[in-house]
C-alpha cells in the first residue's frame with residue numbers, strides 16, 4: 296500500500312468500519328498496523344470498486360471464492376486469488392481448484408493465483424518472502440509481479456496455474472500429517488520421509504490434473520510444503536499437533552479461530568486421486584484420521600506396513 300493506491304474491501308460493512316477506524320484487523324491479524332494510505336471499504340459493490348482499480352486480489356478461504364468470482368465475473372482488469380485448496384464439493388460431484396471454479400462462474404476473467412511459502416504475519420512485517428504469480432495470461436503474471444515484487448517480496452512468474460494450485464492445496468493436507476508426526480514424536484527421519492513421499496504424491500496428482508513436474512519442485516510445491524509442514528505458524532500443522540494430543544477434530548479446528556484448508560481439502564484430494572487412478576497413501580491416511588476411523592498409531596503402522604516399492608513408478612530420465 297505504500298507504493299500503490301489500495302482499497303481493502305470487506306464483505307461485512309460494520310467489520311470494514313471497525314478495521315478502518317482501528318487501523319488494525321484485530322480479529323484476524325492483530326498487532327499489525329495498517330498502512331495509513333490503505334483505504335478500507337465495506338459498503339460499495341465489489342464489482343463497481345474493481346472498475347476503479349488496475350488489479351483485484353481475492354483473499355477469502357476457498358469456500359468464499361465462488362461467490363466472489365461470481366460478483367467479479369465482468370471485471371476487465373486482472374484478478375488473482377490467494378486461497379489454497381479445493382472448494383468444498385457441496386452437492387457437486389467433487390471439489391474444484393480455483394481455476395476450475397473460475398471456469399464455471401467467470402470464464403471471461405483474466406485470472407490467476409498468487410501463492411507460495413508465505414505466513415501472513417511475516418509478509419505483513421516485511422520479512423523476506425518469495426512467491427509465485429501463476430496464470431495462463433501473461434497480462435496477469437506481469438500485473439502481479441509489477442504490483443508486488445519489491446525489496447521484501449520476490450515474485451516469480453509461472454504459466455502453470457493448475458500445478459501451482461495443486462501444490463498449495465496438497466501441502467496443507469501433508470502439513471496435518473507432519474503436525475501429527477511431530478506431535479507423536481515419531482522423529483526427524485519420519486518427518487523427512489513424510490515430506491518427501493508427500494511431495495511425490497502431490498506431483499503425481501498435479502500432473503494428472505494438468506500441472507508440470509517442475510512446478511512441484513518450486514515455491515508453490517516443495518517450498519510451501521517445507522514451510523507449512525515444519526513451521527509452527529501453520530494452522531494446518533497445528534491441527535495435526537492438536538490431534539496428536541488427543542483433541543477431537545472439531546475441538547482442534549474451533550480452537551484455531553482461523554481456517555485450516557487442509558481439513559476439507561483432504562477428502563477431495565483423495566476423492567479426485569481415486570477418480571484419476573493416482574496413489575496417495577499419505578493423504579488417504581490423513582482422511583482416515585480426520586474421520587476418526589483409525590488412531591494415529593494405527594495410521595503409522597499401516598503406512599509403514601505397505602509393500603516395498605520403487606521410489607519412482609517409472610525410471611526418472613537420466
Ligand SMILES: NC(=O)c1ccc[n+]([C@@H]2O[C@H](COP(=O)([O-])OP(=O)(O)OC[C@H]3O[C@@H](n4cnc5c(N)ncnc54)[C@H](O)[C@@H]3O)[C@@H](O)[C@H]2O)c1
Pocket residue numbers: 306323354355356357358359360362377378379380413414415416552553554556
Ligand atoms: N494466513 C496465511 O498465512 C495464508 C498465506 C497464504 C495463503 N493463505 C490462504 O488464504 C486463504 C484465507 O486464509 P486466511 O489466513 O485469511 O484465513 P483466516 O481464517 O485468518 O481469515 C478468513 C477470512 O475470510 C473471511 N471469510 C470466511 N468465509 C468466507 C466466505 N465464505 N466468503 C468470504 N469471506 C469469508 C473471514 O471473515 C475472514 O476475514 C486460505 O485459503 C489460506 O490457505 C493464507
Ligand SMILES: O=P(O)(O)OC[C@H](O)CO
Pocket residue numbers: 379411412413414415467470519522523528529530531532554555556
Ligand atoms: O497456516 P496455513 O497452514 O494455512 O499456511 C499458511 C500459508 O499457506 C503458508 O504458505
